[in-house]
Amino acid sequence: MSEIALVAQNLYKVFGRNPASAVKRLKAGESRSDVADAGTAAVIDASFTVNRGEIFVIMGLSGSGKSTIIRMLNGLLAPTDGDVVVQGHSIGKASASELRGIRRSAVSMVFQHFALLPHRTVIDNAAYALEIQGVAKEERLARAQEILDRVGLGNRAQAFPDELSGGMRQRVGLARALTAGTDILLMDEAFSALDPLIRREMQEQLVELQQELGRTIIFITHDLNEAMFLGDRIAVMRDGRIVQQGTPEEILTDPANDYVAQFVQDVDRTRVLTASAVMEPPHLTTPISAGVRGALRVLREEQVSAVFAVESRRLVGAVTDRAVIRAVKSGGTDLRAIVDTNVLTVGPDDLLTDIVEAAVESPVPLAVVDENNRLIGVIPRVTLLAALGNVPATTREMPIIQSPIEMVAQFTPLVDAATEGEAS
Numbered sequence: 001m002s003e004i005a006l007v008a009q010n011l012y013k014v015f016g017r018n019p020a021s022a023v024k025r026l027k028a029g030e031s032r033s034d035v036a037d038a039g040t041a042a043v044i045d046a047s048f049t050v051n052r053g054e055i056f057v058i059m060g061l062s063g064s065g066k067s068t069i070i071r072m073l074n075g076l077l078a079p080t081d082g083d084v085v086v087q088g089h090s091i092g093k094a095s096a097s098e099l100r101g102i103r104r105s106a107v108s109m110v111f112q113h114f115a116l117l118p119h120r121t122v123i124d125n126a127a128y129a130l131e132i133q134g135v136a137k138e139e140r141l142a143r144a145q146e147i148l149d150r151v152g153l154g155n156r157a158q159a160f161p162d163e164l165s166g167g168m169r170q171r172v173g174l175a176r177a178l179t180a181g182t183d184i185l186l187m188d189e190a191f192s193a194l195d196p197l198i199r200r201e202m203q204e205q206l207v208e209l210q211q212e213l214g215r216t217i218i219f220i221t222h223d224l225n226e227a228m229f230l231g232d233r234i235a236v237m238r239d240g241r242i243v244q245q246g247t248p249e250e251i252l253t254d255p256a257n258d259y260v261a262q263f264v265q266d267v268d269r270t271r272v273l274t275a276s277a278v279m280e281p282p283h284l285t286t287p288i289s290a291g292v293r294g295a296l297r298v299l300r301e302e303q304v305s306a307v308f309a310v311e312s313r314r315l316v317g318a319v320t321d322r323a324v325i326r327a328v329k330s331g332g333t334d335l336r337a338i339v340d341t342n343v344l345t346v347g348p349d350d351l352l353t354d355i356v357e358a359a360v361e362s363p364v365p366l367a368v369v370d371e372n373n374r375l376i377g378v379i380p381r382v383t384l385l386a387a388l389g390n391v392p393a394t395t396r397e398m399p400i401i402q403s404p405i406e407m408v409a410q411f412t413p414l415v416d417a418a419t420e421g422e423a424s
Helices: 019-027 066-073 096-105 122-126 128-132 137-150 166-179 196-213 224-230 248-253 258-264 288-302 321-330 352-361 381-389 404-423
Strands: 004-015 040-051 055-059 081-086 107-110 184-188 216-221 233-238 241-246 285-287 306-311 314-320 366-369 375-379
Touching (some): 019 040, 040 233, 040 241, 055 066, 055 196, 055 224, 066 081, 066 184, 066 216, 107 166, 122 128, 122 166, 128 137, 137 166, 224 248, 233 258, 241 258, 248 258, 288 321, 306 375, 314 321, 314 366, 352 366
Parallel strands (some): 055 216, 107 184, 184 216
Antiparallel strands (some): 004 040, 004 081, 306 314, 366 375
């Protein structure tokens, strides 16, 4: 079971004249607009759990409440109702000194606009949180230098913020949060001020750093593609409420409502969906021990042009109708002799963007295998195209290599002969 880093419990945040009355009315079923006379409901009954070591993304359009939530997570805003529990400590019940301790030891913040100290060098900015904690200068500079090396700024340690590009300054902000050594990083639209190329580089670097350091990251964004790329899980917000939570794949393939469906319709699906999300069960297989006639029977009954040959569930290769025809004509019986072992395979976690080219080149469906080379699924091109276009696939047939008329003409006498041989 995953260790829990943070829990948001039925959070409400209302700004205005009578927040408590607004919350009471919201709990009774009134809408956000109904309680406008008592205050502005920024967050309504938001609950979620963040596991240690994951990237949890909260996303939504402007005004959805996502930035208000992140400020409640570290106590910058007090909830009107509900609570936040960070590593077992209640934010709502913490005293001022306890809250400062939680911020120093458990939670760091990375801001959209860097918030660097302009009169301090890069390394001094990165080490600032440790300085506040009272860490000795030599130790804090050593730790800051290590993190700067990780984010690609090791050779700019003595530069000042105004000597850096926007992407570099954001790296300094990230380095400062990482140097603090807290388990949880809160990132509020951290990359939205960057140009697209630098933004993508920062996204990739964040994923790499999270995998290396195992930090827990709560990331706020209005960009769905960014959320899909970064998030292990995503919470989608609308009008103060969380309308769906799940993995990127779950949200993309099973949106909770029309709002989410419309939101995700333009997402680059190849960078979200994996082979396991689109693969079909490997029905069209034949065991090596069945021989050539066994493969012939499967080809005839299923009316397909190729099947996968397996041995103890492990993939051996593919057998095409042409190879079977030649073997039957020549009297061959050993299926292994005609199996094409140069079959392209993919893993269940491979992204579609990485397998599209392989699917185009492969004369048979892509074979999905696990770490032991066991065949766990297949991806016909029609299925892949359906997934990319977000339309249902209605066939499981493998690609036709020859025209049906030509195949019937060749197969009929061979199948008849094989059947007569079995009867005798």
